[in-house]
Structure formats: C-alpha cells, structure tokens
Amino acid sequence: MLSDDLEIKPGNAPVSSSVATADMQENLRRLDRLANLGLVSASIAHEIKNGLVSINVFVELLLQKGEDQEMTEIVRRELKRIDTLVTQMLRFSTPKSKTFSQVHVHQLLDHSIRLIEHQMSGRMITLERDYQAVPDVVHADESQLQQAFMNLLLNAVEAVGNNGELTIRTENVTGVDGMRRLKICIGDTGSGITPENLARLFEPFFTTKKNGTGLGLSITRRIIEEHRGVIEVQSQAGKGSTFIISMLVE
Ligand SMILES: Nc1ncnc2c1ncn2[C@@H]1O[C@H](COP(=O)(O)OP(=O)(O)OP(=O)(O)O)[C@@H](O)[C@H]1O
Ligand SMILES: [Mg+2]
Structure with a gap:
C-alpha cells in the first residue's frame, strides 16, 4: 500500500551538522x-x-x-x-537520462522566445535582446535548458502584466577560478519580489499565483544545477526582477 511504501524522511542527509554550513x-x-x-x-x-x-x-x-x-x-x-x-x-x-550536446544559447533563447510570443501578444510588452556572449556554446541537454529558459520567460511575462519590458542579456565572464562562464540574464520591469518571498522562491509548490503550481522555479534550479550551473535572482518589489544563470563555456 501507498502508506507502507512511502518513506519520507526530511533532513535525513548523511552529513554531520558540525561540518555542514x-x-x-x-x-x-x-x-x-x-x-x-x-x-x-x-x-x-x-x-x-x-x-x-x-x-x-x-x-x-x-x-x-x-x-x-x-x-x-x-x-x-x-x-x-x-x-x-x-x-x-x-x-x-522517473529521472530521465540527459542527452548532452553543444548548445548554441542564443539560438535556443530565440527559439524559447518564439514559443512564448503568443502569451505576449495584445499587450504592451517590449522585448530587448542584448546578446554579447562570444562564444555562446555550452555543454547541455538542449530540451531541459529550453524548459529552464521558458519557465523564466513565462514568469517574466506574468510579472509584467499588461505593459512592461523584458531584457534578455548574455555575456562571457571569467571567474576568480579562471574559468570562463556564460551569463544569461532574464530581466523584467514587473511586480518584483518582496524580501520574504525571495527567500522561498525556489521551494517546490511556493506560488503567489491563483493558478500557479509553484514548480517552475524549483525545476529550473534543478536543471541548472544538474548542468553544474548556478541561478541567482536580484529583485526589488515594485520595480522588477532579474534571474541570472551562469554556466561553464564549452
Ligand atoms: N519574474 C518574476 N517576477 C516576480 N515574481 C516572480 C517572478 N518569477 C517568479 N516569481 C515568484 O515566484 C513564485 C514561484 O514561481 P514558479 O515559477 O516556481 O511558480 P509559479 O509561476 O507561481 O507557478 P507555475 O510556474 O507552476 O505556473 C511565483 O508565484 C511568483 O510569486
Ligand atoms: Mg512559473
């Protein structure tokens, strides 16, 4: 039966609390x-x-x-x-195995934008692309990365409502470790996020939307981390938000 099979042990990770930060x-x-x-x-x-x-x-x-x-x-x-x-x-x-290949991020961003364009139609939303990264190639599962981009783009469209601006920017940066990374920033001039919500943003099922599942960002973060990348957010309530993905350049 379900109740016998299910084993939910929150916080059962095998790491001693004295070493874990x-x-x-x-x-x-x-x-x-x-x-x-x-x-x-x-x-x-x-x-x-x-x-x-x-x-x-x-x-x-x-x-x-x-x-x-x-x-x-x-x-x-x-x-x-x-x-x-x-x-x-x-x-x-059930976890799917990934198919890694060389992914051209700008092409994939363009494709993802095309797929959410009908959500923007009929509204006063402007979209600016500022693609600076050269090269723009990462080693990734293309369909999963697309899912991550689309989750962020849809959230941005939902946050701006009937008028506002989306900015998609990319650039190459070299970290303190000397590794070259590709930064992908998806910004919006929407509702912004309050500090208390900011702390819970990536939790599964956290949503402030009437019909939201609250899974978009937790799935996005999982995808990015499974690609050894990092996702961060900067936001100011009432002004807008920017989600920043950082991945190793191929
Ligand atoms: N760009 C954004 N601007 C303002 N708030 C945001 C933005 N992106 C996410 N959020 C906040 O984070 C919450 C969680 O986002 P997430 O994508 O995980 O779920 P959702 O959008 O509510 O539901 P779903 O993705 O299932 O439709 C949102 O409900 C919203 O409050
Ligand atoms: Mg969402």
Missing part, C-alpha cells in the same frame, strides 16, 4: 524535498494504476453480463483516460 544544509533540505516529490508522484501513480487494474476487471465482468451497456462503456472509456494520464505521470517522475 547553513547553505549546505539548506541545499540538502531542498534536494530532499525534490527527491521526495518524485518519490511521492511515482508511488501515487503506481497505486492508482493498481486500483485501475481491479476496477477494469469488474467493468469487463459487467460488460459480459450485459448490464447497462452504455454506462459501463462510459466507465471503461474514462478508466482508459485515467490510465493514460497515470502512465504519463509515472514516466515524468
């Missing part, structure tokens, strides 16, 4: 929560699938008995629909 502990807590999230969805999907199998058997029996053919057909059709949904959910919650 506050940042490390926070990171581990976050990883825990994300791992649990995947575990919970997979377990729930699995349980629903088990339930569906037995319901299906009874529906087949009712059909054979010829009792209320029409209603039984409806039940059967809906069961099939739920089964398909749950199969997709299971597929989504």
Whole structure:
C-alpha cells in the first residue's frame, strides 16, 4: 500500500551538522524535498494504476453480463483516460537520462522566445535582446535548458502584466577560478519580489499565483544545477526582477 511504501524522511542527509554550513544544509533540505516529490508522484501513480487494474476487471465482468451497456462503456472509456494520464505521470517522475550536446544559447533563447510570443501578444510588452556572449556554446541537454529558459520567460511575462519590458542579456565572464562562464540574464520591469518571498522562491509548490503550481522555479534550479550551473535572482518589489544563470563555456 501507498502508506507502507512511502518513506519520507526530511533532513535525513548523511552529513554531520558540525561540518555542514547553513547553505549546505539548506541545499540538502531542498534536494530532499525534490527527491521526495518524485518519490511521492511515482508511488501515487503506481497505486492508482493498481486500483485501475481491479476496477477494469469488474467493468469487463459487467460488460459480459450485459448490464447497462452504455454506462459501463462510459466507465471503461474514462478508466482508459485515467490510465493514460497515470502512465504519463509515472514516466515524468522517473529521472530521465540527459542527452548532452553543444548548445548554441542564443539560438535556443530565440527559439524559447518564439514559443512564448503568443502569451505576449495584445499587450504592451517590449522585448530587448542584448546578446554579447562570444562564444555562446555550452555543454547541455538542449530540451531541459529550453524548459529552464521558458519557465523564466513565462514568469517574466506574468510579472509584467499588461505593459512592461523584458531584457534578455548574455555575456562571457571569467571567474576568480579562471574559468570562463556564460551569463544569461532574464530581466523584467514587473511586480518584483518582496524580501520574504525571495527567500522561498525556489521551494517546490511556493506560488503567489491563483493558478500557479509553484514548480517552475524549483525545476529550473534543478536543471541548472544538474548542468553544474548556478541561478541567482536580484529583485526589488515594485520595480522588477532579474534571474541570472551562469554556466561553464564549452
Ligand atoms: N519574474 C518574476 N517576477 C516576480 N515574481 C516572480 C517572478 N518569477 C517568479 N516569481 C515568484 O515566484 C513564485 C514561484 O514561481 P514558479 O515559477 O516556481 O511558480 P509559479 O509561476 O507561481 O507557478 P507555475 O510556474 O507552476 O505556473 C511565483 O508565484 C511568483 O510569486
Ligand atoms: Mg512559473
């Protein structure tokens, strides 16, 4: 059963608190929560699938008995629909292997912008591209990186509402470690973020939107960190926000 299979142990990371810094502990807590999230969805999907199998058997029996053919057909059709949904959910919650390649960030940004353009149409939103990075190539899973860009772009569009400005900027920087990095900044002149919300921004399920899931930023951060990158945010309530991704240049 679900309750027996599920093992949720918050804060069970094998690191002694005397060596872990506050940042490390926070990171581990976050990883825990994300791992649990995947575990919970997979377990729930699995349980629903088990339930569906037995319901299906009874529906087949009712059909054979010829009792209320029409209603039984409806039940059967809906069961099939739920089964398909749950199969997709299971597929989504099991970790996918990544396909790494050389990704041209400017092309991928352009493509992502094209995909969210219809969300901006009919509003007074201007978009400025300031692509400075040369080269603009990173080693990444293109579709995951696109998902990260789109999450940030959609948040920016939602934050500006009916009028405002989005700025997409890239540049190369050399860190104190001598490594060359590509910085991708997605800025908006939208609502901005209050200091208390800023602290919870990347938590799974944290949302201030009526229909938000609060998963966009936690997924984005996971993707960037799995690419050995960093994501940061600067924001001022009422003025706007800028999300900054930093990744190693290929
Ligand atoms: N560019 C931004 N400007 C202002 N607030 C933002 C911005 N991006 C994120 N936020 C805040 O962070 C919260 C979490 O964002 P996240 O993308 O994780 O979830 P969401 O946008 O609420 O829901 P979903 O992404 O599932 O539609 C948002 O609800 C919003 O309060
Ligand atoms: Mg979002």
